Amino acid sequence: MKLLVTGAGGMLGHSFLRLAAGRHESWGIYRSFCPSAPIGRALVMDLTDRAVVKEQVAALKPDAIIHTAALTDVEECERDPLKARQINVEVTKELADLGEKLGSEVVYISTDYVFDGKRRDYSEADAPRPINFYGESKLLGEEAVRLFCPRSLVIRTSIFGFNIQSKIGQVEYFRESLTGGKFITRFSDQFSSPIYTGDLSRVILELLEHRSTGLFHVGGGERVSRYDFAVKVAEAFSLRPGRIRPAPFTHLEGLAQRPRDSSLCSEKIERYLKMELPKIGDGLERLKQDLGGHQKSEGKK
Numbered sequence: 009m010k011l012l013v014t015g016a017g018g019m020l021g022h023s024f025l026r027l028a029a030g031r032h033e034s035w036g037i038y039r040s041f042c043p044s045a046p047i048g049r050a051l052v053m054d055l056t057d058r059a060v061v062k063e064q065v066a067a068l069k070p071d072a073i074i075h076t077a078a079l080t081d082v083e084e085c086e087r088d089p090l091k092a093r094q095i096n097v098e099v100t101k102e103l104a105d106l107g108e109k110l111g112s113e114v115v116y117i118s119t120d121y122v123f124d125g126k127r128r129d130y131s132e133a134d135a136p137r138p139i140n141f142y143g144e145s146k147l148l149g150e151e152a153v154r155l156f157c158p159r160s161l162v163i164r165t166s167i168f169g170f171n172i173q174s175k176i177g178q179v180e181y182f183r184e185s186l187t188g189g190k191f192i193t194r195f196s197d198q199f200s201s202p203i204y205t206g207d208l209s210r211v212i213l214e215l216l217e218h219r220s221t222g223l224f225h226v227g228g229g230e231r232v233s234r235y236d237f238a239v240k241v242a243e244a245f246s247l248r249p250g251r252i253r254p255a256p257f258t259h260l261e262g263l264a265q266r267p268r269d270s271s272l273c274s275e276k277i278e279r280y281l282k283m284e285l286p287k288i289g290d291g292l293e294r295l296k297q298d299l300g301g302h303q304k305s306e307g308k309k
């Protein structure tokens with residue numbers, strides 16, 4: 009298959025490309041950051057530049073477009089809803105339309121933040137009700153994909169992984185803070201079900217190879233509080249979990265609202281692929297291995 013991955017410099021995009029490039033002709037779209045030795049083949053463009061996107065994607069005619077690019081900063085989406093709408097909705101609509109015209113399958117990566125978090129273990133049958141603009145824009149992206157490209161795959165997830173650019177994700181933040189001797193506080197009653205990006209990439213690739221379409225929830229095999237997740241990261245990297253303090257969930261003033269329990273029920277995908285989704289500890293072990301391999305290839309210590 010010829011695969012085209014948007015957000016190739018992002019946390020999920022680079023992870024998916026690492027896996028896919030060994031099996032399929034793989035192309036990545038980068039914007040501001042393109043590594044000196046990209047995995048697969050690289051295209052550099054801003055996805056909001058409609059003419060360039062149309063021309064280059066049409067010339068490539070991929071079998072599938074794996075759309076991971078998004079404005080993922082929840083606070084920035086709240087501050088600048090027009091920007092969030094442009095990237096998370098309009099760009100998605102354009103790619104879905106293009107995918108339909110070119111006969112490419114479109115894979116859209118959505119989020120557990122489409123739910124309000126008042127319940128738990130959300131399934132594909134539960135009605136979304138976002139409580140911040142990031143979640144709302146991602147839900148509008150889902151609707152655009154379904155409308156413009158019926159042969160699409162929509163995956164709702166919650167992820168952890170590592171960045172290949174200077175951006176700090178939650179795993180990097182915990183490691184840097186604890187290594188630097190800092191104390192950190194995390195909610196002990198705010199829950200999600202995160203999956204390692206490497207494990208999610210395997211699921212996405214398998215779904216693509218099965219030519220699957222429709223909506224799937226793909227979380228990890230475990231529902232976990234923000235506090236417990238931080239402790240698991242500390243344990244995996246032999247850091248001091250005693251420096252992580254639990255606190256009760258509260259909406260922090262001035263910040264966008266977050267769902268209290270956005271854990272996903274992933275039974276549908278487990279039945280469909282006849283597999284069990286991995287627990288967080290197993291994902292963290294694979295993250296450590298992949299991070300080691302990445303740092304070696306980058307020439308870092």
Ligand SMILES: NC(=O)c1ccc[n+]([C@@H]2O[C@H](COP(=O)([O-])OP(=O)(O)OC[C@H]3O[C@@H](n4cnc5c(N)ncnc54)[C@H](OP(=O)(O)O)[C@@H]3O)[C@@H](O)[C@H]2O)c1
Nearest residue numbers: 015017018019020039040054055076077078080119165167
């Ligand atoms: N991170 C999470 O916790 C989480 C949870 C659930 C779902 N998701 C979804 O999973 C997907 C991947 O998330 P992630 O954390 O891997 O994202 P990420 O690390 O923030 O990467 C997003 C990528 O999108 C690219 N991008 C944004 N605007 C663009 C534009 N106008 N043109 C071209 N590229 C653009 C960025 O390019 P630059 O490198 O140039 O900035 C970046 O590489 C997203 O769709 C997100 O909504 C994420």
